[in-house]
Amino acid sequence: MRLFIEKGGTPNHTFTVGYTMESDGFTVDFGVSYINNLIDADAWEDIIDEEGLALNEYAAGMGAYAIVGVGQLTLIGEYVTALDEIEWIDDSGAAVNEDEIAAWNLEIAYAFTVGEKEAVLAAALQGTDEAQSRLPETRYMGSFGIAILEGTNLAFEYAHDEYENDDEEDALTAQLSIEF
Template identity: 35%
Template sequence: MKKWVVLLTCSLLMGLTAAALAQDNASLEERVRLLEKAIGGTEAGNSWWDRIQVSGLVEVEAYYQDADTADDSSDVDLATVELAVDARIIDHVDGHVLFKWEDDDLFVDEGFITLTGTDAFPAYLIAGRQYLPFGRFDTHFITDPNTLILGETNEGSLVAGCRIGGELVDLSVGAFNGKIEEAGEDNHVDGFVAGVTAQPFEGLTLGASYISSLASSDAFSEVITDRNGDGDIDPVEDFVGGWSAFVTFEFLDRFRLIGEYVSALDEFEAGEVYIDTDPDDRKPAAWNAEFGVMIVEDLELAVRYGGSDDGADFLPEKQYGAVINWGVFSCTNLALEYLHDEYEDDVEETDTVTAQLAIEF
């Protein structure tokens, strides 16, 4: 009798243990399933780490400059560091952040959310800090072209657009609150930008754009004057719009031609730009033309001719030079550049030699 009781008791304990283990295993599997769901699953291409891409840029530069009205100068230093994070949130929703170190400052250069449409409705919306679709600013050179200095604009903005025929035509419009205000107006979103880019056939890209306030561009806004002497940049009497046109043509898998023009649509009043005692109205314009040839694989030679009107000492009236780009290793470029600048009214001439070592990852 005792033997049967012991056997029955053991069987009951084993059954309870097996049931408990089965329940624990089920709970464990459920917890794993929930965890996988929280981090995006484990299927290929669906994990959160597969939806984030990190890239970057490091540039080290050395230069020597010979100026006819100032002492010669030279330096070698870290010029730029960029770290970009791109995230695919879900289909049709992406995020982008670009951290940048430049001129001893660390800042967020770009940060925006992109909403994209479908193949049947190829529209998009970009919201956040971004470079406005004004100008193209293509270049082979280390030094920025005059067109970029006059027109490049980075602002918090909303930009909406539509792509027609894939990459055939891109139409975009945007709204922003610029750095420079109009006299007598409140601080509102009152800046507008519009652009069109077309690729009629492979190798050829051309376009035109408009901005309602050229004074809001990153560099040009810094030469709007303090006419009241209160230490703050003054509003302009009226917004002066700007326009841009560009063409980039690549042919025979070896040659690349770049041309661009950026100009104000009207004149700034005397004393509004450069210096407050300037007696002349100013209608600044800038242009840049470059021709590059791939001599052999990973070795490119390019020449530039550019200039400006009404640029004072802000933009060279005439600029020409050459650059050699050598892809030393994968994602590693060594460039050597020479530029000659001549400024308005023969105020100054400079000759500058710059070397740059850059890596991308």
């Protein structure tokens, strides 16, 4: 059993409180977090550059997550939301206010062996609210990964995205990772 509190530093201030417990064939890990500027997350940098926006005021955010493992099955739930409206300044200098953005993730994974190789099959349902078609409103995902050599994994992932403006995207990704 582990109770933890983490604090991040400047320029963003983050704070996380969580609880982790492990016993025979069962694990649970859950927590909540706070960040003083949710829009400083990595994915937002490209969006801000593409749209010519500047953040007028920090938009605080909070999140919650739960991970439960039972034997070879893992269930994950996550939710992140802005706590305030997001205030932008556009290229003309005009203020643009948007509702609080939120994102969520539900995922299930099953670990098993193929021959003597560890493998994982997973599926996820993800979504956003008030993302203005910048991020998918709904994403369906499936993946399969296998350890092909010691420290070397091969994974395939399929994602189908549906946006608020009725656009759709499909992506198939293959990843070879090597640990050293």
